[in-house]
Amino acid sequence: MTAAPTRLACFGGIYSNYLALEAALADVRRRGVDAVYCLGDLGAFGPHPDRVFPLLADHDVVCVQGNYDDSVGNELDDCQCGYVDPQDNHFAQISYDYTLAHTSAEHRAYLRQLPAEIRLEIDSRRVLLCHGSPRRTNEFVWESTASDHFLERLCREADADVVLATHTGIKWQRQLAEGRQFVNVGVLGRPENDGRRNVWYTLVEFGGDQVQVEFVPVEYDFARLAREMADEGLPAEFQETIRTGWWTTCLEILPVKERRRGAF
Amino acid sequence: MAATLPVIDDPRVPQVELASFDQLWFQVAGTLCNLTCHHCFISCSPKNDSFGFLSLDEVQQRLAESVPLGVNEYYFTGGEPFLNPQMVEILIATLEYGPATVLTNATVLKDEWLQRLADADAASRFSLEFRVSIDGFSPETNDPIRGEGTFARALRGIVKLVEYDFLPIITAARSWPEADEARVVGEFTEMLRREGYRRPRLKILPMLHLGAEVERTHGYRPSERITAEMMKGFDRSQLICDHARIVTDRGVCVCPILIEAPDAVLGQSLAEADRPFGLSHGACYTCYQYGAICSNPSAASGGGHAARPT
Numbered sequence: 344m345t346a347a348p349t350r351l352a353c354f355g356g357i358y359s360n361y362l363a364l365e366a367a368l369a370d371v372r373r374r375g376v377d378a379v380y381c382l383g384d385l386g387a388f389g390p391h392p393d394r395v396f397p398l399l400a401d402h403d404v405v406c407v408q409g410n411y412d413d414s415v416g417n418e419l420d421d422c423q424c425g426y427v428d429p430q431d432n433h434f435a436q437i438s439y440d441y442t443l444a445h446t447s448a449e450h451r452a453y454l455r456q457l458p459a460e461i462r463l464e465i466d467s468r469r470v471l472l473c474h475g476s477p478r479r480t481n482e483f484v485w486e487s488t489a490s491d492h493f494l495e496r497l498c499r500e501a502d503a504d505v506v507l508a509t510h511t512g513i514k515w516q517r518q519l520a521e522g523r524q525f526v527n528v529g530v531l532g533r534p535e536n537d538g539r540r541n542v543w544y545t546l547v548e549f550g551g552d553q554v555q556v557e558f559v560p561v562e563y564d565f566a567r568l569a570r571e572m573a574d575e576g577l578p579a580e581f582q583e584t585i586r587t588g589w590w591t592t593c594l595e596i597l598p599v600k601e602r603r604r605g606a607f
Numbered sequence: 608m609a610a611t612l613p614v615i616d617d618p619r620v621p622q623v624e625l626a627s628f629d630q631l632w633f634q635v636a637g638t639l640c641n642l643t644c645h646h647c648f649i650s651c652s653p654k655n656d657s658f659g660f661l662s663l664d665e666v667q668q669r670l671a672e673s674v675p676l677g678v679n680e681y682y683f684t685g686g687e688p689f690l691n692p693q694m695v696e697i698l699i700a701t702l703e704y705g706p707a708t709v710l711t712n713a714t715v716l717k718d719e720w721l722q723r724l725a726d727a728d729a730a731s732r733f734s735l736e737f738r739v740s741i742d743g744f745s746p747e748t749n750d751p752i753r754g755e756g757t758f759a760r761a762l763r764g765i766v767k768l769v770e771y772d773f774l775p776i777i778t779a780a781r782s783w784p785e786a787d788e789a790r791v792v793g794e795f796t797e798m799l800r801r802e803g804y805r806r807p808r809l810k811i812l813p814m815l816h817l818g819a820e821v822e823r824t825h826g827y828r829p830s831e832r833i834t835a836e837m838m839k840g841f842d843r844s845q846l847i848c849d850h851a852r853i854v855t856d857r858g859v860c861v862c863p864i865l866i867e868a869p870d871a872v873l874g875q876s877l878a879e880a881d882r883p884f885g886l887s888h889g890a891c892y893t894c895y896q897y898g899a900i901c902s903n904p905s906a907a908s909g910g911g912h913a914a915r916p917t
Contacts, residue, residue, distance in 0.1 A: 425907050426907070427904050427907045428809075428904060478627070479844075483905060483906075483907070485734075485905055486732070487706060487732065487733055487734040488679070488680060488705075488706040488733070488734055488903075488905055488906065489679060489705075489706075490678065490679050490680075490704060490705030490706070490733070491705075492673070492674045492675070492676075492677050492678065492704075492705075493629070493677050493678065493679035493705065495677060496676075496677025497677075499677075594806075595808060595904050596904055596905055596907065597905060598706065598734040598736065598903070598905040599734045599735070599736050599773065599774050600733075600734045601734075602774055602806075602808070603772060603774060607806055
């Protein structure tokens with residue numbers, strides 16, 4: 344356990360979107376926090392994966408290892424995203440092959456040594472930062488397919504009062520029994536399949552009876568990102584998501600409620 | 608029927624524990640079905656009452672029992688679940704506890720039921736998933752297996768579900784050569800779009816050589832069994848018995864595929880059914896080969912190097 348601050352900024356899934364990362368970090372500095380955490384998947388989807396790393400270092404961002412980081416760091420064959428649909432896997436592989444080929448050896452070494460989880464104790468609350476779930480880096484825990492008693496079991500088995508996770512690409516939070524809380528902090532890498540082009544990070548504030556969670560929208564130069572994706576030969580489908588806010592790929596993994604909210 | 612599922616009493620058979628009770632299944636319509644599919648892995652039919660309906664009370668009791676165990680998802684299968692006269696009430700009750708999925712052939716759905724379910728779905732924070740089983744993406748391939756006219760009837764059911772915005776997952780056992788898959792699936796997807804299902808969701812299953820399928824093609828060969836050697840380094844979370852159990856009117860069984868196996872009943876309560884199961888069946892081999900064949904895509908466990916944090 345580590346002695347830790349009381350106001351955290353957390354985000355997941357940068358997916359090489361260094362422009363959104365810059366904008367989010369500027370916002371975080373403006374608001375003032377005690378520490379900044381990234382819950383994994385630094386590269387993927389977007390252009391120029393190496394541009395993310397200096398920003399993280401300059402702002403002392405502490406990172407958890409996501410499935411993508413494990414894959415790229417260890418030069419595995421695929422991203423271990425956990426998709427089961429052939430079309431989802433087709434696009435995931437294009438994204439992964441590009442990201443692996445454009446991540447330097449130095450940055451691969453950095454990704455390789457990241458921890459699978461970080462534990463903090465803040466105001467007597469045990470806080471667990473992980474990527475997918477406390478028990479599996481690439482587990483999808485969706486808002487509409489997670490029962491309260493399941494989330495309580497995850498917390499109990501992980502000896503945690505507050506679990507902060509990401510991986511699914513869509514933020515949400517659930518207040519549980521005995522003051523426990525499960526929070527998906529969202530991602531900076533791509534919009535949330537709601538037709539809005541901004542991305543999200545999360546402020547978590549400790550102190551007092553409740554843990555306060557605030558989801559913060561981040562506006563950034565999405566048009567420039569999409570142009571750079573095009574210049575790098577990344578799929579038109581990926582660019583469309585950045586330009587429109589609607590997911591065009593990796594859709595089959597969505598439960599019906601989350602799928603229904605999207606356009607495709 | 609049990610004769611097709613011999614138990615191999617061999618200490619070398621790998622045992623799998625219920626590592627995490629994530630999914631609770633209900634054999635809610637028993638083995639009663641309005642169709643008599645020639646490949647059905649538990650030989651369901653209008654006359655097969657070897658397993659009976661589960662009542663709303665029974666389901667309610669099991670839902671309550673599942674809370675302290677931290678169960679996540681609830682799945683309903685049969686037979687045809689909507690032959691159970693309490694099916695709509697059962698799904699509405701389940702959505703109070705967590706996400707619900709019902710596996711149906713979509714040939715008996717009524718507007719009044721779907722309206723009530725759409726209302727319950729809108730009021731719940733949990734997903735209600737419909738999975739519609741067909742077997743072949745045309746009358747020519749589907750109907751010889753499922754019966755004359757069943758493709759057209761299922762398609763009408765799918766369109767009805769889409770009208771209520773349920774976005775059903777169309778589930779088909781692979782009755783075509785794997786090499787033809789892209790073409791077969793592509794043609795079917797286009798046809799669904801023409802029928803008004805703008806964003807079709809599909810799940811392709813491997814064929815299980817059990818039940819009626821033994822007569823249609825063949826059963827499992829003795830060599831198609833899981834050995835201890837095969838389990839070395841294997842991610843057990845790919846097997847459904849690692850994370851699920853199914854309630855039947857005879858007790859709690861190991862998995863939805865093996866309810867007719869003589870060793871399938873593990874206990875009368877959910878807690879009792881938390882004990883290891885020997886992977887002695889041919890169907891275990893299919894589950895091993897393909898992984899997560901019964902779960903929804905959204906519940907996929909990725910497996911691989913990132914399967915567990917170190």
